[in-house]
Amino acid sequence: MTPGPASLLAAQVRAGERSAQEVVQRHLDALARIDPELHAFVTVLEDQALAAAAAVDTVVAAGRDPGPLAGVPVAVKDNMCTRGVRTTCSSRILEHWHPPYDATVVERLAAAGAVVIGKTNLDEFAMGSSTENSAFGPTRNPHDPSRVPGGSSGGSAAAVAAGLAPLGLGSDTGGSIRQPAALCGVVGMKPTYGTVSRYGLVAFASSLDQIGPFARTVSDAALLFDVIGGHDPMDSTSLDRPPPRTASVTGDGVDGCRVGVVRELYEDAEPAVRAAVSAAAESLARVGAVIEECSIPEVRHALPAYYLLAPAEASSNLARYDGVRYGLRVDAPDVESMNAATRAAGFGAEVKRRVMLGTYALSAGYYDAYYGQAQKVRTLIIDAFKRAYEQVDALLGATTPTTAFAIGDRVQDPWAMYLSDVFSVPSNLSGDPAVSVPFGSDDAGLPIGVQVLAPALGEPMVVRVGAVLEAAAPTLGQPRLADRALLAGSWEPS
Amino acid sequence: MTGAEGQSATLSGYEPVIGLEVHCELRTETKLFCGCRNAFGDEPNTNVCPVCLGLPGSLPVLNSKAVELAMRIGLALHCEIRPSTFHRKNYFYPDMPKDYQISQYDEPINVGGFLELPDEYRVGIVRAHLEEDTGKTTHIGGGGRIHDAEYALVDYNRAGVPLVEIVSAPDLRSAAQARTYVAELRSILVATDASDGRMEEGSMRVDANVSVRRTGSAELGTRCEIKNLNSLRSLVRAIEYEASRQVGVLESGEAVVQQTRHWDEEAGHTVALRSKEEAFDYRYFPEPDLVPVSPDQAWQTDVAAALPPLPAERRARLRQLLVTPGTPTTAAQEDQIATVVEHGLDDLVTSAAEDGVAPTLALARTANEASADPDRARQLDRRAYGALLQMEERGRVTATQAKAVLAELLERGGDPLDIARRRGFEALGADSLAGAVADVVGAHPGEWERYRDGEDKLAQFFIGQVMKVTKGKADGKAVVAELQRLRG
Numbered sequence: 001m002t003p004g005p006a007s008l009l010a011a012q013v014r015a016g017e018r019s020a021q022e023v024v025q026r027h028l029d030a031l032a033r034i035d036p037e038l039h040a041f042v043t044v045l046e047d048q049a050l051a052a053a054a055a056v057d058t059v060v061a062a063g064r065d066p067g068p069l070a071g072v073p074v075a076v077k078d079n080m081c082t083r084g085v086r087t088t089c090s091s092r093i094l095e096h097w098h099p100p101y102d103a104t105v106v107e108r109l110a111a112a113g114a115v116v117i118g119k120t121n122l123d124e125f126a127m128g129s130s131t132e133n134s135a136f137g138p139t140r141n142p143h144d145p146s147r148v149p150g151g152s153s154g155g156s157a158a159a160v161a162a163g164l165a166p167l168g169l170g171s172d173t174g175g176s177i178r179q180p181a182a183l184c185g186v187v188g189m190k191p192t193y194g195t196v197s198r199y200g201l202v203a204f205a206s207s208l209d210q211i212g213p214f215a216r217t218v219s220d221a222a223l224l225f226d227v228i229g230g231h232d233p234m235d236s237t238s239l240d241r242p243p244p245r246t247a248s249v250t251g252d253g254v255d256g257c258r259v260g261v262v263r264e265l266y267e268d269a270e271p272a273v274r275a276a277v278s279a280a281a282e283s284l285a286r287v288g289a290v291i292e293e294c295s296i297p298e299v300r301h302a303l304p305a306y307y308l309l310a311p312a313e314a315s316s317n318l319a320r321y322d323g324v325r326y327g328l329r330v331d332a333p334d335v336e337s338m339n340a341a342t343r344a345a346g347f348g349a350e351v352k353r354r355v356m357l358g359t360y361a362l363s364a365g366y367y368d369a370y371y372g373q374a375q376k377v378r379t380l381i382i383d384a385f386k387r388a389y390e391q392v393d394a395l396l397g398a399t400t401p402t403t404a405f406a407i408g409d410r411v412q413d414p415w416a417m418y419l420s421d422v423f424s425v426p427s428n429l430s431g432d433p434a435v436s437v438p439f440g441s442d443d444a445g446l447p448i449g450v451q452v453l454a455p456a457l458g459e460p461m462v463v464r465v466g467a468v469l470e471a472a473a474p475t476l477g478q479p480r481l482a483d484r485a486l487l488a489g490s491w492e493p494s
Numbered sequence: 495m496t497g498a499e500g501q502s503a504t505l506s507g508y509e510p511v512i513g514l515e516v517h518c519e520l521r522t523e524t525k526l527f528c529g530c531r532n533a534f535g536d537e538p539n540t541n542v543c544p545v546c547l548g549l550p551g552s553l554p555v556l557n558s559k560a561v562e563l564a565m566r567i568g569l570a571l572h573c574e575i576r577p578s579t580f581h582r583k584n585y586f587y588p589d590m591p592k593d594y595q596i597s598q599y600d601e602p603i604n605v606g607g608f609l610e611l612p613d614e615y616r617v618g619i620v621r622a623h624l625e626e627d628t629g630k631t632t633h634i635g636g637g638g639r640i641h642d643a644e645y646a647l648v649d650y651n652r653a654g655v656p657l658v659e660i661v662s663a664p665d666l667r668s669a670a671q672a673r674t675y676v677a678e679l680r681s682i683l684v685a686t687d688a689s690d691g692r693m694e695e696g697s698m699r700v701d702a703n704v705s706v707r708r709t710g711s712a713e714l715g716t717r718c719e720i721k722n723l724n725s726l727r728s729l730v731r732a733i734e735y736e737a738s739r740q741v742g743v744l745e746s747g748e749a750v751v752q753q754t755r756h757w758d759e760e761a762g763h764t765v766a767l768r769s770k771e772e773a774f775d776y777r778y779f780p781e782p783d784l785v786p787v788s789p790d791q792a793w794q795t796d797v798a799a800a801l802p803p804l805p806a807e808r809r810a811r812l813r814q815l816l817v818t819p820g821t822p823t824t825a826a827q828e829d830q831i832a833t834v835v836e837h838g839l840d841d842l843v844t845s846a847a848e849d850g851v852a853p854t855l856a857l858a859r860t861a862n863e864a865s866a867d868p869d870r871a872r873q874l875d876r877r878a879y880g881a882l883l884q885m886e887e888r889g890r891v892t893a894t895q896a897k898a899v900l901a902e903l904l905e906r907g908g909d910p911l912d913i914a915r916r917r918g919f920e921a922l923g924a925d926s927l928a929g930a931v932a933d934v935v936g937a938h939p940g941e942w943e944r945y946r947d948g949e950d951k952l953a954q955f956f957i958g959q960v961m962k963v964t965k966g967k968a969d970g971k972a973v974v975a976e977l978q979r980l981r982g
Contacts (some may be wrong), residue, residue: 197549234555235553315777362779363777
């Protein structure tokens with residue numbers, strides 16, 4: 001199978017054919033030209049990135065191993081801590097906050113020779129599905145700048161789609177990697193809960209948050225997953241076992257694999273998306289997979305359960321932004337008024353909505369009816385997936401019900417916005433891995449993503465199925481807002 | 495004991511029902527969820543890191559030493575150790591870095607035990623669970639209280655220090671009994687090396703739930719929770735005050751309102767902080783950043799095996815040492831035993847007894863030291879201490895001289911025999927003593943006549959006079975014996 005741009009660049013840098021500094025500079029140049037309109041980045045790390053690249057080149061020159069991602073630029077969602085570099089969560093409340101430490105994933109990137117070129121835009125505290133809830137303005141979809149890139153990891157998805165970085169990191173709480181990957185026409189994977197450390201990921205909903213890769217190919221996504229995964233003693237929910245390896249099995253094919261096409265994960269989607277799922281299933285069948293229609297009715301209750309559990313955890317996770325220790329402070333005569341004034345000024349509307357929703361769901365007298373009930377639904381969904389996986393090796397569905405919608409379309413209607421996550425949320429509740437792979441486009445040329453799900457630690461299975469789909473997928477049109485030369489694998493700016 | 499007596503007058507017809515919640519800081523090297531030092535009195539905000547400051551993105555990792563100490567406490571209180579989980583207790587307060595406290599809620603590590611008081615009365619233990627401490631706020635300016643202060647300084651060194659909260663059943667029936675319970679609990683915490691139990695440093699903090707009911711009634715009255723009890727004295731005074739306040743309320747035909755009340759040590763009364771309706775809604779929910787703690791049987795067995803002898807057992811050992819079969823210990827001796835064990839000085843008594851000192855003397859002297867300065871007494875060399883008590887018992891030094899030697903031993907250490915020699919201490923020989931007594935009797939004929947006629951208390955006068963002429967080298971008991979011999 002064809003290697004992705006990240007593995008190609010890393011191979012060139014490792015072989016000394018191209019310097020890491022050259023690679024990074026080339027991407028920074030593209031970023032400088034394209035990002036003013038795209039707005040994928042909140043902070044660009046020009047100096048730090050070039051310094052890190054120089055360090056990689058020194059290692060190469062010394063004949064030592066610079067790591068599997070040597071010199072590869074990575075766009076990191078701005079809710080992962082970077083030592084000394086502001087980490088805003090696209091919120092006014094953390095606009096000027098500089099963490100004194102690196103997230104574990106950031107350390108692992110550096111150890112692998114990767115270079116963080118910037119921190120990318122997101123819906124404030126990862127709450128949203130369009131990246132419009134950023135305090136610093138929306139990110140645009142590279143395929144149609146009047147449309148959203150999806151969210152909340154819209155910045156990383158758009159950066160990878162536009163060629164500004166071959167790899168990106170996102171976080172997925174209810175679909176925040178897979179949904180923007182689908183809308184931007186790139187690969188996005190949500191790993192099994194506990195396979196990638198959350199240490200240094202600013203928490204939205206701790207029992208659902210999981211960091212994962214964006215890439216332009218399945219094999220590149222697998223490469224990045226292998227770098228960031230693995231046990232971390234700093235995260236108690238990190239699985240204390242070797243993570244599954246994926247890069248080495250990406251090309252293994254699906255001959256004999258049983259794949260269930262889940263009715264509830266596509267039937268309410270728009271026609272072009274449904275057609276893509278059917279075509280994807282057929283393409284798997286052609287190379288030997290056994291396709292079964294299946295139904296998991298419990299999945300229909302995932303979205304309401306999610307919109308109680310995630311806000312409940314968020315209401316607690318976001319309590320610490322009180323103006324006392326760091327971040328924004330709006331002064332007031334006493335501490336309670338200072339807390340209130342700081343939070344009123346520092347949080348956007350969607351964050352406030354979810355904090356209130358979650359506070360209510362946990363309140364005395366309502367806990368059992370809301371939070372407690374939602375936990376029971378979560379258990380039912382976990383059990384339902386387990387039963388499904390007794391019959392099949394993987395599940396197939398759509399990633400999102402629609403392709404990218406216009407900026408401003410859904411901001412006044414939270415429920416319509418929440419429905420963007422209806423197919424992605426179940427995997428967060430179950431904790432299982434899922435990948436979104438581009439599979440053609442609609443009449444307007446907007447990318448469609450199909451989703452592959454597998455049981456816990458089934459990352460090897462999702463990348464195998466994903467790679468087959470990638471190979472069979474109809475060609476996607478070039479994004480309008482992109483460095484097309486970098487996308488095409490050539491070096492000179494177009 | 496005066497408290498209990500005073501109370502029975504004011505509470506006639508009623509009895510107080512008391513349950514205590516005791517928070518104790520665990521003696522771990524590091525905090526509950528991070529590697530920062532757990533130390534009292536360091537420069538403010540020096541023992542902090544992203545985790546205990548609650549910085550965005552940081553995550554807690556449970557300190558297994560804290561779990562072990564919690565298990566020790568549980569085992570010492572005869573609790574059952576259970577698989578347990580952590581919850582978040584949500585409320586805003588500036589000294590709480592995350593604006594929630596990680597605590598155990600409906601699945602605590604220790605449940606259902608008891609604590610046996612020195613008089614063998616058993617107080618039920620409902621639970622003893624793990625949680626993290628908060629930082630410490632100092633209000634500057636105004637009256638030092640939160641609402642009139644000009645500004646506040648927060649020290650997060652204490653934030654994340656491991657605590658165990660020990661919740662008793664409402665089994666205590668007087669302020670004095672509550673005091674005994676806390677003293678006994680402190681001995682257990684110290685004995686197990688789980689906590690240093692220092693109320694004055696805040697490493698042990700007590701809240702009291704107090705209600706009253708008609709004597710003989712089995713129902714529980716409406717309770718109030720009393721906070722800010724910083725010493726055993728406060729505990730006793732606050733409970734006594736609160737019980738009589740509630741009796742007053744009931745006697746005037748009103749109902750006690752369930753409240754949290756603050757003990758004002760200076761004013762000597764409790765004031766309402768908030769009622770049940772105004773109570774915080776803590777919105778407890780399972781802490782998603784931590785996994786359940788389920789100590790397996792092997793771990794529990796190891797901890798149980800390493801548990802040192804507990805105060806009740808140690809008191810029994812002292813009693814055994816003291817008593818000839820059939821004769822019970824006196825009330826005074828029971829007090830001495832309790833004091834010695836509470837302060838962890840029973841080793842001094844047993845080792846002196848092993849050296850041949852009469853256990854009654856060893857106990858009495860050690861109880862004295864325990865009341866005076868237990869921390870220093872713990873540093874005493876056992877052999878030297880035993881040797882000194884032997885010297886006293888054999889009449890080689892007087893009781894007064896022995897005290898002086900002990901003071902020097904506590905101060906500088908050394909060999910008691912050398913110290914006594916250097917100071918010129920020696921008890922008078924029998925002849926010299928008899929001579930001195932005869933001289934004093936001759937010099938005070940009036941007093942002698944009255945003594946001879948049965949006025950026994952004049953013995954003290956003669957002892958004083960003999961001490962004066964012998965420069966303290968006479969033994970008081972020997973003087974009395976000589977006086978009685980002369981009286982015939």
